[in-house]
Amino acid sequence: MPLDPQLRDKIIASVDEGFGEQIAFTQALIRFPSTRGAEHTVQDFVFRALSDRGYAMDRFDMDRAAIESHPGGSPWSNEHSTAPIVVGIHRPREEKGRSLILQAHVDVVPTGPMEMWSHAPFDPVIEGDWLYGRGGADMKVGHAANIFAMDALRRIGLQPAATVYIQSVVEEESTGNGALMTHLRGYKADAVLIPEPEDEKLVRANVGVIWFQVEVRGHPVHVREMGAGANAIDAAYRVIGELRRLESDWNERKKGRPNFENEAHPINLNVGKIEGGDWASSVPCWCRLDCRIAVYPGIPAEEAAREIRERIAAFAQSDAYFANNPPQVTFNGFHTEGYELTPGSDAEAVLAAAHQSATGSPLESFMTAGYLDARVYALYDKVPALCYGPISENIHGFDERANIPSIKRITTAMALFIAEWSGVETA
Amino acid sequence: MPLDPQLRDKIIASVDEGFGEQIAFTQALIRFPSTRGAEHTVQDFVFRALSDRGYAMDRFDMDRAAIESHPGGSPWSNEHSTAPIVVGIHRPREEKGRSLILQAHVDVVPTGPMEMWSHAPFDPVIEGDWLYGRGGADMKVGHAANIFAMDALRRIGLQPAATVYIQSVVEEESTGNGALMTHLRGYKADAVLIPEPEDEKLVRANVGVIWFQVEVRGHPVHVREMGAGANAIDAAYRVIGELRRLESDWNERKKGRPNFENEAHPINLNVGKIEGGDWASSVPCWCRLDCRIAVYPGIPAEEAAREIRERIAAFAQSDAYFANNPPQVTFNGFHTEGYELTPGSDAEAVLAAAHQSATGSPLESFMTAGYLDARVYALYDKVPALCYGPISENIHGFDERANIPSIKRITTAMALFIAEWSGVETA
Numbered sequence: 041m042p043l044d045p046q047l048r049d050k051i052i053a054s055v056d057e058g059f060g061e062q063i064a065f066t067q068a069l070i071r072f073p074s075t076r077g078a079e080h081t082v083q084d085f086v087f088r089a090l091s092d093r094g095y096a097m098d099r100f101d102m103d104r105a106a107i108e109s110h111p112g113g114s115p116w117s118n119e120h121s122t123a124p125i126v127v128g129i130h131r132p133r134e135e136k137g138r139s140l141i142l143q144a145h146v147d148v149v150p151t152g153p154m155e156m157w158s159h160a161p162f163d164p165v166i167e168g169d170w171l172y173g174r175g176g177a178d179m180k181v182g183h184a185a186n187i188f189a190m191d192a193l194r195r196i197g198l199q200p201a202a203t204v205y206i207q208s209v210v211e212e213e214s215t216g217n218g219a220l221m222t223h224l225r226g227y228k229a230d231a232v233l234i235p236e237p238e239d240e241k242l243v244r245a246n247v248g249v250i251w252f253q254v255e256v257r258g259h260p261v262h263v264r265e266m267g268a269g270a271n272a273i274d275a276a277y278r279v280i281g282e283l284r285r286l287e288s289d290w291n292e293r294k295k296g297r298p299n300f301e302n303e304a305h306p307i308n309l310n311v312g313k314i315e316g317g318d319w320a321s322s323v324p325c326w327c328r329l330d331c332r333i334a335v336y337p338g339i340p341a342e343e344a345a346r347e348i349r350e351r352i353a354a355f356a357q358s359d360a361y362f363a364n365n366p367p368q369v370t371f372n373g374f375h376t377e378g379y380e381l382t383p384g385s386d387a388e389a390v391l392a393a394a395h396q397s398a399t400g401s402p403l404e405s406f407m408t409a410g411y412l413d414a415r416v417y418a419l420y421d422k423v424p425a426l427c428y429g430p431i432s433e434n435i436h437g438f439d440e441r442a443n444i445p446s447i448k449r450i451t452t453a454m455a456l457f458i459a460e461w462s463g464v465e466t467a
Numbered sequence: 468m469p470l471d472p473q474l475r476d477k478i479i480a481s482v483d484e485g486f487g488e489q490i491a492f493t494q495a496l497i498r499f500p501s502t503r504g505a506e507h508t509v510q511d512f513v514f515r516a517l518s519d520r521g522y523a524m525d526r527f528d529m530d531r532a533a534i535e536s537h538p539g540g541s542p543w544s545n546e547h548s549t550a551p552i553v554v555g556i557h558r559p560r561e562e563k564g565r566s567l568i569l570q571a572h573v574d575v576v577p578t579g580p581m582e583m584w585s586h587a588p589f590d591p592v593i594e595g596d597w598l599y600g601r602g603g604a605d606m607k608v609g610h611a612a613n614i615f616a617m618d619a620l621r622r623i624g625l626q627p628a629a630t631v632y633i634q635s636v637v638e639e640e641s642t643g644n645g646a647l648m649t650h651l652r653g654y655k656a657d658a659v660l661i662p663e664p665e666d667e668k669l670v671r672a673n674v675g676v677i678w679f680q681v682e683v684r685g686h687p688v689h690v691r692e693m694g695a696g697a698n699a700i701d702a703a704y705r706v707i708g709e710l711r712r713l714e715s716d717w718n719e720r721k722k723g724r725p726n727f728e729n730e731a732h733p734i735n736l737n738v739g740k741i742e743g744g745d746w747a748s749s750v751p752c753w754c755r756l757d758c759r760i761a762v763y764p765g766i767p768a769e770e771a772a773r774e775i776r777e778r779i780a781a782f783a784q785s786d787a788y789f790a791n792n793p794p795q796v797t798f799n800g801f802h803t804e805g806y807e808l809t810p811g812s813d814a815e816a817v818l819a820a821a822h823q824s825a826t827g828s829p830l831e832s833f834m835t836a837g838y839l840d841a842r843v844y845a846l847y848d849k850v851p852a853l854c855y856g857p858i859s860e861n862i863h864g865f866d867e868r869a870n871i872p873s874i875k876r877i878t879t880a881m882a883l884f885i886a887e888w889s890g891v892e893t894a
Contacts, residue, residue, distance in 0.1 A: 076746075150745035152752045156684070213748060251747045257583070273738050277704050311700050312747040317740035318577035319503075320678045320759040320800060321640060321838075322863045324739055325579045332747040373747060411748075436749045 043460050048397055051459055054192040055452045062188040062451065063171065063444065065089070067164035069180035070173035074146050079123035079210045082146045086208045089187065090128030093194075095206065098127040102211075102221045110224065111340065112420055114215035114251075114375040121147065121210045125221050128206040130190065130199065137202035137463030139229035142190070142454075143219065143413060144183035145212030148175025149436050156438045170433075170441040177432030177442035182235030183208065185429075185447065189454035194467055201463035205229060212413050214251070214373045219413035223420050231387035231461060232417040232425045235454065237432035240446060242391065244405035245299035245380040246412045246427075247306070248335035250344050251373030254279055254352065256316075256327045257365050270361045273316045276327035279367055282355040283309055283331065286348065290333075297336055299380060299407040306409055309333045330372075334409055337378030345371055374411055379418035379425065381405070387424035387461065394456035395428075398449045403428075428453075470887050475824055478886055481619040482879045489615040489878065490598065490871065492516070494591035496607035497600035501573050506550035506637045509573045513635045516614065517555030520621075522633065525554040529638075529648045537651065538767065539847055541642035541678075541802040548574065548637045552648055555633040557617065557626065564629035564890030566656040569617070569881075570646065570840060571610035572639030575602025576863050583865045597860075597868040604859030604869035609662030610635065612856070612874065616881035621894050628890035632656060639840050641678070641800045646840035650847050658814035658888060659844040659852045662881060664859035667873060669818065671832035672726035672807040673839045673854075674733070675762035677771050678800030681706055681779065683743075683754045684792050697788045700743045703754035706794055709782040710736055710758065713775070717760075724763055726807060726834040733836055736760045757799075761836055764805030772798055801838055806845035806852065808832070814851035814888065821883035822855075825876050830855075855880075 043051075072082035083099075091097050101124055107113035151161040151174050159165040161174035171181065186206055193199055205227055209218030236243075256279065258270030287309035294300040294307075309331060316327025335344040349369050356362035381388070383405075392403040414425035431446035433439075470478075499509035510526075518524050528551055534540035578588040578601050586592045588601035598608065613633055620626055632654055636645030663670075683706065685697030714736035721727040721734075736758060743754025762771040776796050783789035808815070810832075819830040841852035858873035860866075 149749050152745055152749070153684075156752065214746075249748075253747075257580075271738070273707075273741050277707075280704075310747065310750055311698070311744075312749055312751055313744035314700050314751075314754065315742050317738075317757070318579055319641075320680075320737065320739040320757040321676075322576050322579070322739055323737055324741075325583065325865070327741065330744070330747040438752070 042393060043456060047459065048456060050196050051192055051455045052452050054195045055448065055455050058188055058191055058195060059448050062184055065188070066171065066176065066181055066184040069183060070164035070176045071162055073162045074148055074175065075150055076119060076147055076214055077121045079121060079146050083123050083126050083208060086146065087126045090126070090206060095128030095130055098129065099124045100225060102217055103224060106224050107217050107220055110220060112220050112376060112416060114217055114373055115371050117372040120215065123210045125210070125218055126208040127222065127227065130204040132199065132201045132203065132465055134465065135202055137200060138231065138461050139203040140200070140458065140462055141205045141207055141227065141229040141232040141417065142186040143207040143209065143232060143234045144179055144186050145209045145218060145413065146180065146183060147210045147213050148178070149213050152438065158439050169444050171444055172439060172441045174440055177237040177440055178435040179236050179429065181442045181447055182237070182429045185235050185451040185454055189451050189458055192455040193459060193464060197467050198464040199467040200458055201465040203229065204458070204462060209413065216374060216376050216411060216413055216416065219416040223416050228421050229423065231423055232414065233454065233457065234412070234414050234425070234427045235429035235450060236412060236427050237435055237442065238408065238427060238429045239431050240399065240450065241428065242388065242403055242405040243381065243408050243412060243414065243427035245337055245407040246378050246415065247409050248337065248339065248341055248344065248376045248378040249374040249411040250333050250335060250341060250348065251371065252331050252348060253370045253372050254329045254331065255368045258325050258361065270365070272324045272327040275361050276314065276316060276329055278359060279329065279352065280311055282352065286351050287333065293336070300336060303407065307334045308409060332374065335378060337380050339377065341375040341377055345375065376411060376415060377419060379415040381418065381425065385424040387426055390460050391426055391428060391457050394453045394460065397456055398453035469820060470883060474886065475883060477623050478619055478882050479879050481622045482875065482882050485615055485618055485622060486875050489611055492615070493598065493603065493608055493611040496610060497591035497603045498589055500589045501575055501602065502577055503546060503574055503641055504548045506548060506573050510550050510553050510635060513573065514553045517553070517633060522555030522557055525556065526551045527652060529644055530651060533651050534644050534647055537647060539647050539803060539843060541644055541800055542798050544799040547642065550637045552637070552645055553635040554649065554654065557631040559626065559628045559630065559892055561892065562629055564627060565658065565888050566630040567627070567885065567889055568632045568634060568654065568656040568659040568844065569613040570634040570636065570659060570661045571606055571613050572636045572645060572840065573607065573610060574637045574640050575605070576640050579865065585866050596871050598871055599866060599868045601867055604664040604867055605862040606663050606856065608869045608874055609664070609856045612662050612878045612881055616878050616885055619882040620886060620891060624894050625891040626894040627885055628892040630656065631885070631889060636840065643801060643803050643838060643840055643843065646843040650843050655848050656850065658850055659841065660881065660884065661839070661841050661854045662856035662877060663839060663854050664862055664869065665835065665854060665856045666858050667826060667877065668855065669815065669830055669832040670808065670835050670839060670841065670854035672764055672834045673805050673842065674836050675764065675766065675768055675771065675803045675805040676801040676838040677760050677762060677768060677775065678798065679758050679775060680797045680799050681756045681758065682795040685752050685788060697792070699751045699754040702788050703741065703743060703756055705786060706756065706779065707738055709779065713778050714760065720763070727763060730834065734761045735836060759801065762805060764807050766804065768802040768804055772802065803838060803842060804846060806842040808845065808852065812851040814853055817887050818853055818855060818884050821880040821887065824883055825880035
C-alpha cells in the first residue's frame with residue numbers, strides 16, 4: 041500500500057530538516073580512524089548515539105568457535121578485530137508491520153601513503169557537493185543515514201510499527217564475520233537494508249570473496265653465486281602468473297550466468313600486498329603474497345579455496361624450484377559465498393517506490409564485483425537483502441568522497457522505505 | 468728473501484699451538500649478533516682484545532661529509548651504522564721491513580627466517596670440521612686470523628719489523644664506507660691483506676657494486692573497479708623485467724675483459740627485497756624494490772648509476788602506467804667501483820710462497836663477483852690488496868660455515884706472509 045502523499049511529503053521535509061545534523065554526525069564518525077582492529081572507540085560512540093535516542097541496546101563480542109564452524113565464517117588471523125558488535129533495537133508499541141534490519145559497518149580500509157591524499161584521510165572536509173574522508177562513503181555516510189532515516193520519522197512524531205534493528209558491525213572489509221555474528225546472535229527480520237555506496241542503485245548480485253596468503257621459501261646464497269640459489273621474489277612472480285591464469289579461467293566461466301556474462305571481467309584477482317627478502321645484497325629466501333579473488337554466487341567458499349590450493353600445488357610440481365619447496369597457501373580472511381537478490385520481492389517493490397519518490401527516477405539494479413555483508417542475510421536468513429546507497433568516488437582509494445545531495449536523496453528514500461515497509465505508529 | 472726454514476717451522480708450530488685459543492676467540496666474535504648498525508659491542512670487544520695485547524689503539528667515527536664527497540663513498544641511509552672503526556697499531560722498535568694493513572669487518576648480513584637454520588645463527592656450533600654461524604666465515608674467522616697470525620709471532624718471541632695496522636671495520640656488507648674511512652683517516656701501508664672466505668685462493672679481480680631502491684606509485688581503487696586502477700605490484704614486476712634486460716646487456720659487455728669473459732654470468736642483479744601494498748583487498752598503490760647490481764672494474768659507480776637511472780626513465784616513458792608516474796630511483800648503499808690485482812707484485816709473490824709452505828699447493832687466483840673492501844686500498848692507495856682466506860659454505864645463506872682445517876692453513880700462511888713481508892725482530 042503506497043504511502044499517503046501527505047505523510048510522504050512530511051517525511052521528505054523532515055529528512056531535509058535534520059540533514060545538517062546528519063552531516064555533522066557523519067563527520068564525527070569519519071574522524072575515528074577505525075581501520076581493522078581500531079573500531080573500539082567508534083563503536084562506543086555509536087553505542088552512546090543509539091542509547092541516547094532510547095533504543096534498547098545489545099553489545100557483544102564475536103564468538104570465534106561459532107563463526108569458524110559456520111559455512112559462512114571466515115578464518116581468524118592475528119589481525120582479526122576484537123571490537124564489539126553494537127545493535128540498537130526499536131520495538132513498536134504494537135507489532136503490526138514488517139520487521140527490518142538496518143545495517144552498516146564502521147571498519148574502514150587502510151589509508152595508504154598519507155602524502156597521496158589532498159586532505160588528511162580522517163579529516164572530513166566538505167568541498168562543494170562532496171564529503172571527503174577514508175571510510176566516509178564506505179560507509180559511515182550510510183551508517184549515519186540508517187540512524188537519521190529513523191530520526192526523520194521521530195521528528196514528525198512517528199516510529200516504525202515493527203521491530204527495527206540498527207546494527208553497527210566490524211570486519212566487513214576483511215572477513216564478513218561481524219555481519220555473520222549478528223546472525224549467530226539470533227537477529228533476523230523480514231528484510232535488510234544496507235546503505236553501501238552503490239551509486240543510488242540496488243545490488244542485484246555480488247560475488248563471494250576469498251583471501252589467501254601464499255608464502256614462498258627458498259635457500260639464499262651470496263649474490264656472487266646467485267645461479268645456485270633460488271630467488272623467492274622471482275618465484276613469487278611465477279606464482280602470480282599461475283594465479284592470473286586461474287583468474288582468466290574463472291572469468292571464462294561467466295558464460296551462462298545472467299548477472300555476469302555481460303561483464304568484461306567479473307572476477308578480479310588482486311595481489312594486494314607483497315613482502316619478501318631482507319636486504320639488497322642477499323638473494324631473497326622468502327616472499328609472501330596477500331591475495332583476494334572473487335567467486336561467483338552459488339560457489340561455496342570451500343570449493344573455491346580447494347581449487348586455489350590444488351591449482352598452486354599442481355603448478356608447484358611443474359616448476360623446478362617449487363617441486364622441492366612447495367608454496368604454502370593460508371586462508372586468512374574472507375571465505376565467503378556471493379548472493380543474488382531474487383527479483384520480485386515486496387521489499388524491492390517498496391524500495392523502488394521510495395527511490396522514485398526521493399529521486400524522481402526509477403530504481404536500477406546492477407551486479408557489483410565486491411564482497412557485501414548482505415550475503416549473510418540473503419544466504420543464511422533467506423530474506424530480501426537490499427544493498428542500496430549513495431553516489432561516491434574513490435572508495436578504497438585516495439580522496440574517497442561521497443556526494444552530499446545523493447546522501448540526502450538516499451536518506452529520504454530510506455525513511456520512506458521504512459515508513460512503508462514497517463508502517464508507522466505515533467511515537 | 469725466503470724465510471729461514473727453521474723460522475718457518477717454528478711459526479707453523481706456533482700457529483698450531485695457539486689454534487685452540489684462536490677458535491674460542493672466533494666463537495666469541497660469532498656470538499655477537501653484529502648485523503648492520505648493531506656492531507657497537509663487538510667493536511668494543513675487539514678494542515679490548517687488541518688493547519690487552521699492547522697495541523696502540525685508535526677508535527673513530529665515520530665522517531659522513533668526507534665520505535660522501537669522496538668518489539669511493541657510498542650514500543648514507545637511515546640504516547647506516549654508527550658503530551666506530553677500531554685500529555690496533557703495532558710499531559716495531561726499528562722500521563726495517565715493509566708495512567702492512569691486516570683488515571677485517573665485523574658486520575654480518577641478516578639471518579633470514581630463524582627456522583631455516585639448523586642451529587641458532589649466532590651460536591658458534593662446531594660439527595666435525597666445520598664452525599657454524601652467521602658472519603663466522605664472512606668474516607669473523609678471518610678477523611680472528613689477523614690477530615692470531617700476529618700472536619703466533621709473539622708466542623715465539625718475535626714481532627714484525629715494520630708497522631702493522633690491524634683494522635676492524637663495519638659497513639662492508641652495505642656501503643664499504645668503513646674501509647674508506649680508514650683511508651680518509653690517513654691509514655696507508657705497503658700492502659693489505661684481507662682474509663675474506665675465498666676458498667684458499669687469491670682474488671685477482673672483483674666487481675663494483677651498486678645498491679638502489681626503486682619506488683613505484685599508482686592510484687588505488689576498490690578491487691571491484693580494478694581495471695581503472697594501476698597495480699603497483701604488477702608495475703614493479705615490469706620494472707624488474709627491464710632491470711633483467713639491463714643485467715643481460717651488462718653481461719654481454721664481458722667481451723674483451725680478461726677476468727670476466729670466461730664467466731657465464733659475471734654481472735648479477737639481485738632484487739633482494741620487495742615491499743608493496745597495504746592489504747589483500749585494496750589495489751596496491753605503492754611498491755618498493757631493493758636491488759643490488761655488479762659493475763665491471765674500471766667503471767666508476769657514478770657512471771653505472773647514471774645508466775641505471777636513464778634506463779628506468781626511458782622504460783617509464785614507454786609504459787602507459789609509468790608515463791604519468793615515473794618510478795623513483797634512490798641510491799641508498801654500495802656505490803663502489805671494482806678493482807683488479809695486477810699480477811707480479813712482490814706482495815703476491817710473498818703470499819704465494821707462504822701459501823705453498825702452509826698448504827703444499829700453489830696459490831691460485833680467481834675473479835669473485837661480489838664487493839670487497841680491498842677496492843679501497845687498490846683504487847685509492849694504489850697498493851697491492853690481497854684478498855685471501857679460508858674455505859667456507861653458505862655465506863649469506865643458512866648454516867653459513869667455515870672449514871676449520873682450512874682456517875688453520877690460512878692462519879699459518881698469513882703468519883708466514885707477515886714474517887717475510889715485514890721481516891721480524893725480537894719482541
